[in-house]
Amino acid sequence: MVTVTSVDYEIVVNPLQALEELFSDKIHQVNQLLYKSAYSKVSTLPLISSHIIGSGGKRIRPLLTLAAAQLCGYTNGDRDVHMAACIEFLHTATLLHDDVVDESLLRRGEPTAHTIWGNQMSVLTGDFLFVKLFGLLVQDGCLDVLKLFVKTTQTIIEGEVLQINARTSSTLKREDYFAIIEAKTAVLFGAALELGGMVAKATPYQMVALQNYANNIGVAFQLIDDTLDYTSEQPVLGKPIGNDFFEGQITLPLLILLEKLNSKSQLLSEVQSILQNVEKDVTDFKRIQGLIYEYDVVSSIYREAESLSEKARKALDVFPSSFLKEVLLQLTYFVVNRCN
Amino acid sequence: MVTVTSVDYEIVVNPLQALEELFSDKIHQVNQLLYKSAYSKVSTLPLISSHIIGSGGKRIRPLLTLAAAQLCGYTNGDRDVHMAACIEFLHTATLLHDDVVDESLLRRGEPTAHTIWGNQMSVLTGDFLFVKLFGLLVQDGCLDVLKLFVKTTQTIIEGEVLQINARTSSTLKREDYFAIIEAKTAVLFGAALELGGMVAKATPYQMVALQNYANNIGVAFQLIDDTLDYTSEQPVLGKPIGNDFFEGQITLPLLILLEKLNSKSQLLSEVQSILQNVEKDVTDFKRIQGLIYEYDVVSSIYREAESLSEKARKALDVFPSSFLKEVLLQLTYFVVNRCN
Secondary structure: OOEEEOOOOEEEOOHHHHHHHHOHHHHHHHHHHHHHHOOOOOOHHHHHHHHHHOOOOOOHHHHHHHHHHHHOOOOOOOHHHHHHHHHHHHHHHHHHHHHHHHOOOEEOOEEOHHHHHHHHHHHHHHHHHHHHHHHHHHHHOOHHHHHHHHHHHHHHHHHHHHHHHHHOOOOOOHHHHHHHHHHHHHHHHHHHHHHHHHHOOOOHHHHHHHHHHHHHHHHHHHHHHHHHHHHOOHHHHOOOOOHHHHHOOOOHHHHHHHHHOOOOHHHHHHHHHHHHOOOOOHHHHHHHHHHHHHOOHHHHHHHHHHHHHHHHHHHHHHOOOOHHHHHHHHHHHHHHHOOO | OOEEEOOOOEEEOOHHHHHHHHOHHHHHHHHHHHHHHOOOOOOHHHHHHHHHHOOOOOOHHHHHHHHHHHHOOOOOOOHHHHHHHHHHHHHHHHHHHHHHHHOOOEEOOEEOHHHHHHHHHHHHHHHHHHHHHHHHHHHHOOHHHHHHHHHHHHHHHHHHHHHHHHHOOOOOOHHHHHHHHHHHHHHHHHHHHHHHHHHOOOOHHHHHHHHHHHHHHHHHHHHHHHHHHHHOOHHHHOOOOOHHHHHOOOOHHHHHHHHHOOOOHHHHHHHHHHHHOOOOOHHHHHHHHHHHHHOOHHHHHHHHHHHHHHHHHHHHHHOOOOHHHHHHHHHHHHHHHOOO
């Protein structure tokens, strides 16, 4: 781990790596539990499940569960591991169905499950992982945790539907966009941290703090995701860029570009006509990319993400100083400044 | 209700209709609960949910839950209604995903959800109904019931995967076929009756009886379903016939035909060559239909279904005589002799 020394704690250069090191034993147990729980005598199901479980995700959500539990004083037992596996299972199940829904060809640089095994098997394996998740939750036996998962999953599905509906909407507003990314991303981050808090029997103050932290880094995370889709390169991002653009998905870069062009009727018409064209090509994408840079859209978004990131740091004030808290503070910078 | 008088009870001519009449108030409450539970502020989700909930299903599974509860002495309360709605929700969620998986165009004579709203929305609405089901189960709060749903759902998914794998298998055996239909159909019938028993706190003897009844009528039901796909007509069945044949799905009619042709090498080669051809046409279907009738395949299957139906009747011996028991006995005949 590359670190530089500050007054109180070492400043972590890569906080995700720091979390991985802090919780390396527990994350290993999470991974074991994920593979073990995806067992079925019908071997196609664990085969496809393993493909998606092992496809190189950052495990950011289970790491957040483990971190929240420790931050709130959980020390003995492995219920944090159980909950961390559950949150990753939910994420994994939704990824499988998302890839079918979005017809994505690549995820994390690898072919998606449905391009290898077909839509049918991806839908069924997503269902299977979802059932296995509820199996783990029933095994845990806490109805409040089950309730949280029901609510979270429903919100994620609603977010997906809102997002699909937004593709055919020519009048998407900023608040609609934020409602979608909160439902799609922030809610799962929120659940990850809330679970850690529940396991540790956190105080109501601590729970609110975890929620605020999660919501702010969750939204910031997605703002950057949506921006990287215009500014990154496929080898860095692990999937083709311009996905949202070619799918007709309006995200913050386009919303801000349209706002900035509001007084420039000719350019505005040109952009709107590109966006309304169902047969978009690479020249169209390059033109939009150019305008996004020309009109400082990217820096506007980074300012917005940094402001959310600051709110997330503020939320952690209720917790006393610790190395783990420092890592979580650094994570708020990392979420904004990552390149994939 | 058309009935004729026997010594002890009226003999019911249409036992499904008799069940509907016996439980008309409760089924009305089940329907209300289904529509109410499919609520979401994202209106696309209840819209598609209502389409599938209201698409004219026979409600045979919730009726079986209500019947099992009453048969085992449940009289006060509405937990039977809650459980009946849950079993129908599971059935409905799996139907939505099945239609995507099987690319079906019609269900019960109406266009399937994915032909109207697309695969994306059908996958997401299936997920939504599935989550709503778990929401209802968490509301009920019984971990044993939750466990039953997890196990049942997993088995149904495994059955679907086995069925898809069987499409590319040229050596499907009878036991594989029965394993598939048990997992796909009988298990859900089993859960429907078991839930009724659980609500009524049935004795272990009664539970075993309900399981045997369910398993035997479940398998018989599916044998007839698979046969009607060769022998019915679209207006009667509510969906095109020959579905399994054109999808390359080997079911009992073909398995028995292949067995009967085992000593007739020329005919056997002809049939195998038709089945291996991926581009099957109506002439091929007619040829197979002809052979199925010529070699008495249909009557062989009906004999098999009748034998299962008899076992189901035998299972009910543990229950004392009652009008409801008589209806359930008659249902075993109906399952075999129905035309859609």
